[in-house]
Amino acid sequence: MPVAMVLLCLIALILPTPSAWAQPAAPEAPPDEPEWTLLAPLRVVRLDNGMTFLLYPNDRAPIFSGVIRYDVGGKDEIPTQTGISHMFEHMAFKGTSRLGTTDYAAEQEALAEVERLAYAYDRLRNQLARDDSPTTARLDALRELAMQFQAAQAAAGQYVVKDEFDEIYSREGGSQMNATTSPDATTYFISLPANRLPLWARMESERLADPVPREFYREREVILEERRMRLDNSPLGRLWEITMATAYVAHPYGYPTIGWESDIANLKATEAMAFYRRHYTPDRAVGVLVGQFNPEEAEALLRETFGKLPPAPEDLAEHRIVPEPEQMGERRATLEFPATPALLLAWHKPPAPGKADVAAELLGQIVAGGRSARWFERLVKEERLAAEVHTFTGPGDREPNLFMIYATPQPGHTLDELEAALREEVRRVRTEPVSAEELERARKNLRADTIRALQTNLGLARTLAEYAQIGAPAPGEIDPWYLERRLHQLEGLTAGDLLAFAAEYLTDANLTVGSLTPPPSAEETPPGAGARGGTDSGASEEIQGT
Structure with a gap:
């Protein structure tokens, strides 16, 4: 999961969550599955x-x-x-x-x-x-x-x-x-x-x-x-x-x-x-x-x-975060800026520790997790339409968040062409199951990414702290074993689960499109003004900027 880096209104209903994606309670006991001994x-x-x-x-x-x-x-x-x-x-x-x-x-x-x-x-x-x-x-x-x-x-x-x-x-x-x-x-x-x-x-x-x-x-x-x-x-x-x-x-x-x-x-x-x-x-x-x-x-x-350290006062008022109302139609935001054109597509989804968050990570790895991923092969190598394409979740992990795609077009192609191609690819993941080969390769890569992040004392300490908090359902609660528990969730997901996730959340009515385009009067884009290539998490950190 990318670790990541972005008006209060009247009380609104929180984004509805189907029972299949319900948030689990944070258990107090460590995982008992014998094949995992990481923690x-x-x-x-x-x-x-x-x-x-x-x-x-x-x-x-x-x-x-x-x-x-x-x-x-x-x-x-x-x-x-x-x-x-x-x-x-x-x-x-x-x-x-x-x-x-x-x-x-x-x-x-x-x-x-x-x-x-x-x-x-x-x-x-x-x-x-x-x-x-x-x-x-x-x-x-x-x-x-x-x-x-x-x-x-x-x-x-x-x-x-x-x-x-x-x-x-x-x-x-x-x-x-x-x-x-x-x-x-x-x-x-x-x-x-x-x-x-x-x-x-x-x-x-x-x-x-x-x-x-x-x-x-x-x-x-x-x-x-x-x-x-x-x-x-x-x-x-x-x-x-x-x-x-x-x-x-x-x-x-x-x-x-x-x-x-x-x-x-x-x-x-x-x-x-x-x-x-x-x-x-x-x-x-x-x-x-x-x-x-x-x-x-x-x-x-x-x-x-x-x-x-003194405990929280007994009379401390409850801290309540304003929930986001359900999005009822596509939204668009356009930024005119003298830079390389870019797209940021975002769909609302449930946060960790629910099953939907793991499904989003696994699906993102399949479609855009590296040079052998589906969209890199099709949009970058074969059609030469995109210069780069990445997926990640954010802006945070504790509250209902977003599944996002960031992409830039290759010279000679427009944002409209790129957006149309990406939306067609998203339609495919909503209607066609991923292959068994794609599923297993993505699982293997995510397992390896997790293990690499734990190779140093500091990497392990920061990861344990993050996962312990985002794995719990409420402030003041933690799940110390969520890092390992999440790996079990990853292993249990099927192609049908990813299809259900995409069909439920990656819809046009749930989509926000952000586009970066040079002003009509702008001269040719200055060299290096746009996004740089890299891994999914690197793109996320660069975009968020904090």
Whole structure:
């Protein structure tokens, strides 16, 4: 499954799911099928505060990888605050009241003044943006506020110890330290020498318990520039954004994970901390350790450190994500941009852990999973109509999502020709079963892809964390064995299952078409302006851009 990277309305009915594709409950027991022993070493540790850890010891080398994955991402955002989960991810590296500061008491006062001026400056800036004829006095007032705002940030900055969190880890042999935010989750990860496990547990539990949003407004500008590079100036990023916003009219999957530009420009530190308090509760987190460690000693350490994180308040209001209403007809979104023409076709479907999600992955592998796949053979090699064609699912995996096709035409062919050919191929998978040879080859390739992703400690840790959360039916629940359980689902699918999936979901009424086309007056497309070739997951990551 690609791991992947994109208006609240009145309450609407969720996309209906036939009983054949019903979502299973998350079982507490490991799989009992004897032919699969992939997760045999796995140990599950549940803390009293609701946080769960998966321990997978091995002796490959005296190192370990640690992952913390919160079931918190773009799906949890509301209008006017899109991008706030990604913003908080950046804040999580700024330290705590102990790390990253020379005098936290004084810094607190300075940050309060920064926040007061941020609200005043943004308010006046927004007012003037709507004023066709602002007075000189109001423009002068904005300039004065801007200077005060900058001065306050400089005053707060004098207490900052730059990158102390990162430097401690680097000094102790840390590598691969990073974090990612997706529509579904926020993930923090690092690899360290085996004897630094106590350091990791203290550092990670401390930043989750006591984050400080220092340098927030400098980071806000960094993210605005990141958005301009990844989306505003990227033809694929723009195509992705407009297609998701068209496919989803209510659900937050229609928002870009990085946020709308106007929302990012108005995010506040107090809002980010409120988002953190609302969503970063231990029951929505899963931690994973893979590598060289003693499981009993590791469990005691985790209880001593992460076990001190306060549980979710009993009176915390239920978090409800607006469901997407059933799509009742084809939708289209057209982007005019001076770049290589491209198509993005998207159909709504149920998410993991249901059978339909595995069927979508298997079908995508059959039709577009590599150079021997059906559509590559027909559309790229034989008919020379497509330059590339890929399939993937997204924007997330936790909520009802999309089965997608991304394709670009070869020179001399139009988007209309390419779309017609793709729609004919989709009609075929709705009406003609795939061959036994195609089915087995695709299964073999997906099994191999899964195993390759688990070859490193960090790869296994990140995969375990992701699958444990997307395999569960609700926030606060996990299925530690879903990675192995999914392989069993894969083995059990038949050609008839794929035919049923395509017939149920890959319909014209359920389709959104996004097209990228050069403006009529544009000159010849600049070299390299469009999509690059690659695997399905690579295409997905490039298109999503986050």
